[in-house]
Amino acid sequence: MCGIIGYTGPRKTTSVLLEGLRRLEYRGYDSAGIAVGGGDYGGRPLGIVKQVGKIAALKAAMPADLEGSWGIGHTRWATHGGVTQANAHPHTGGAGKIAVVHNGIIENHHALKSMLEKKGYAFVSETDSEVIPHLIAEYYKGDLLEAVVAAIQNLEGTYGIAVVHADEPGRIVGARNGSPLVVGVGAGEMFLASDVTAMVAYTDKVVYLNDGEIVDIRRDHYDILDREERKVDKRVDQITWELGSIEKGEFTCHMEKEIFEQPESIARALSGRLDLENATAKLGGLNLERRRLSSIGRVKVIAAGTSWHAGLVGSQLLEQVARIPAQSEMASEVRYRNPVVEKDSLWFTVSQSGETADSLYAMREIQRKGATVLGICNVVGSTIARESDGGIYVHSGPEIAVASTKAFTSQLAAFYLFTLLMARMRDMSREEGLKFLAELQAVPAMVGEVLKRRDLIQTIAKKYCGAKDFLFLGRGMLYPIALEGALKLKEISYIHAEGCSAGEMKHGPIALVSPEVPSVFLVSDDYLRAKTISNMREIKARGGPIIAVGVEGDAEAAALADDFIPVPKADPRFYPFSMIVPLQLLAYFCAVELGRDVDQPRNLAKSVTVE
Numbered sequence: 001m002c003g004i005i006g007y008t009g010p011r012k013t014t015s016v017l018l019e020g021l022r023r024l025e026y027r028g029y030d031s032a033g034i035a036v037g038g039g040d041y042g043g044r045p046l047g048i049v050k051q052v053g054k055i056a057a058l059k060a061a062m063p064a065d066l067e068g069s070w071g072i073g074h075t076r077w078a079t080h081g082g083v084t085q086a087n088a089h090p091h092t093g094g095a096g097k098i099a100v101v102h103n104g105i106i107e108n109h110h111a112l113k114s115m116l117e118k119k120g121y122a123f124v125s126e127t128d129s130e131v132i133p134h135l136i137a138e139y140y141k142g143d144l145l146e147a148v149v150a151a152i153q154n155l156e157g158t159y160g161i162a163v164v165h166a167d168e169p170g171r172i173v174g175a176r177n178g179s180p181l182v183v184g185v186g187a188g189e190m191f192l193a194s195d196v197t198a199m200v201a202y203t204d205k206v207v208y209l210n211d212g213e214i215v216d217i218r219r220d221h222y223d224i225l226d227r228e229e230r231k232v233d234k235r236v237d238q239i240t241w242e243l244g245s246i247e248k249g250e251f252t253c254h255m256e257k258e259i260f261e262q263p264e265s266i267a268r269a270l271s272g273r274l275d276l277e278n279a280t281a282k283l284g285g286l287n288l289e290r291r292r293l294s295s296i297g298r299v300k301v302i303a304a305g306t307s308w309h310a311g312l313v314g315s316q317l318l319e320q321v322a323r324i325p326a327q328s329e330m331a332s333e334v335r336y337r338n339p340v341v342e343k344d345s346l347w348f349t350v351s352q353s354g355e356t357a358d359s360l361y362a363m364r365e366i367q368r369k370g371a372t373v374l375g376i377c378n379v380v381g382s383t384i385a386r387e388s389d390g391g392i393y394v395h396s397g398p399e400i401a402v403a404s405t406k407a408f409t410s411q412l413a414a415f416y417l418f419t420l421l422m423a424r425m426r427d428m429s430r431e432e433g434l435k436f437l438a439e440l441q442a443v444p445a446m447v448g449e450v451l452k453r454r455d456l457i458q459t460i461a462k463k464y465c466g467a468k469d470f471l472f473l474g475r476g477m478l479y480p481i482a483l484e485g486a487l488k489l490k491e492i493s494y495i496h497a498e499g500c501s502a503g504e505m506k507h508g509p510i511a512l513v514s515p516e517v518p519s520v521f522l523v524s525d526d527y528l529r530a531k532t533i534s535n536m537r538e539i540k541a542r543g544g545p546i547i548a549v550g551v552e553g554d555a556e557a558a559a560l561a562d563d564f565i566p567v568p569k570a571d572p573r574f575y576p577f578s579m580i581v582p583l584q585l586l587a588y589f590c591a592v593e594l595g596r597d598v599d600q601p602r603n604l605a606k607s608v609t610v611e
């Protein structure tokens with residue numbers, strides 16, 4: 001949420017900043033801006049350009065000759081203050097010599113603003129962020145680091161900031177409290193960004209900052225200080241992503257690429273973790289001894305959005321297969337309701353980005369109460385991954401589209417592996433374990449088969465994309481898939497959609513059914529199939545059009561539906577993997593038909609780092 005990039009070095013600074021912002025655009029894209037130093041800016045101390053809209057609009061607004069030898073940039077997702085040029089970052093202070101980009105929320109900005117106004121500082125924006133450059137100006141005595149250290153003592157709330165001063169060429173000071181910042185280490189050049197995506201084209205060496213840390217960067221070295229202003233020595237991590245993994249390649253957008261990548265991304269999540277000899281899973285990152293694992297009495301999952309839906313599937317699976325009571329809850333609710341943490345409980349935080357504020361703060365609250373919390377994350381080195389007590393990386397590779405797809409199926413894979421591990425420590429026999437493993441190994445190919453239905457799903461999307469409302473209905477482990485299908489459609493096509501338990505439909509949502517409201521049914525071939533078929537008949541009797549995702553050869557479901565999308569027959573416990581894919585594609589094709597911006601839907605941002 002909001003992207004930050006800073007650069008100091010010999011390259012063309014403007015190009016590095018704009019390129020970094022382009023890669024960060026998925027974090028927020030309502031306005032953007034840069035500040036560079038070291039050039040001639042017509043009497044102004046720094047060269048600053050800001051523009052409402054996407055990075056392309058900022059690029060178009062750039063004077064051709066604007067260059068500098070160091071600078072900072074920002075792409076915004078508005079929290080305080082509307083989407084205007086004045087509210088876009090960087091914000092300035094100290095007669096235009098200080099420029100700041102900020103990610104997060106300064107909760108005491110009203111008090112700080114009135115204090116600063118009394119001292120004569122003039123504000124030009126409606127943002128909370130603008131107090132920061134004025135505070136830094138207030139403390140500035142010729143050393144930017146000292147001024148930033150003093151200024152942040154006054155801030156309440158969350159921030160990741162990057163700051164430059166026109167009189168201190170080549171220097172960037174950053175500080176982190178609740179919003180991620182990463183230092184990129186190059187040879188004779190340095191970067192500072194809110195995530196590694198912004199600098200992966202230039203360096204693969206990064207240092208993740210922790211909350212309370214401040215970094216002082218020059219082109220050939222950096223110092224990191226802790227809250228007590230002591231220098232800290234931190235490990236330099238190596239990024240293993242390749243640049244190609246964040247490019248669209250032959251696809252028209254990242255979401256399409258990420259949907260079609262799922263056979264490989266799921267295979268990566270499983271890779272090296274299938275123990276065929278012992279018919280179980282190997283999960284080295286859990287950091288839990290066998291005895292501790294076998295004493296777990298219940299599992300709790302906290303997450304947001306799509307990751308929460310993965311947790312809902314995972315909890316049902318754990319109960320069904322490993323016979324462990326399990327529950328998945330929205331992190332935003334857990335944090336504030338003083339949850340009971342039982343001694344024998346094991347908690348998971350699921351998060352693609354590993355930075356979601358709701359999930360992170362809920363995790364910290366649970367840890368404070370003594371719980372062990374494992375992370376299921378995609379982004380290596382992210383805050384949740386680092387602060388959790390262990391966990392499972394899902395290895396989906398960078399997910400750039402705002403709507404999450406491949407991370408979801410990899411999160412499912414992590415739950416299936418953990419379930420197998422737990423089940424084998426309990427009642428599951430070796431034979432059952434081997435069967436479960438074989439089904440898991442078959443998932444990538446099964447997903448590959450469903451992707452071949454692309455044209456059929458595109459035709460269905462064309463037929464229904466004019467609808468104003470959709471219902472998504474499923475039971476058991478397919479209920480969370482209905483929620484996820486509805487979320488995908490809402491997010492990228494802006495069509496209103498509700499995900500419901502098919503059984504619950506008659507208790508209210510059925511009132512919405514009409515010839516104008518399509519219902520998307522998920523039809524398994526397990527013990528719940530007959531019930532779901534009855535629910536389809538109830539909709540049919542009321543004139544509602546039906547799209548059914550069902551098992552190949554299910555003639556009854558196919559005949560009842562107006563449109564039928566078959567998935568390969570499998571062990572019903574594995575249908576969440578195959579049945580979500582047609583829903584991802586349905587949302588994608590509806591959005592394309594309606595001319596939406598698929599990768600960057602309105603009002604949303606990837607990685608929601610504010611509460």
Ligand code: F6R
Pocket residue numbers: 304305306307308350351352353354355356359402403404405487488491607608
């Ligand atoms: C949906 C989506 C969001 C995220 C949610 C949690 O497509 O992307 O609902 O799933 O914001 O994000 P992470 O998983 O990064 O914690």
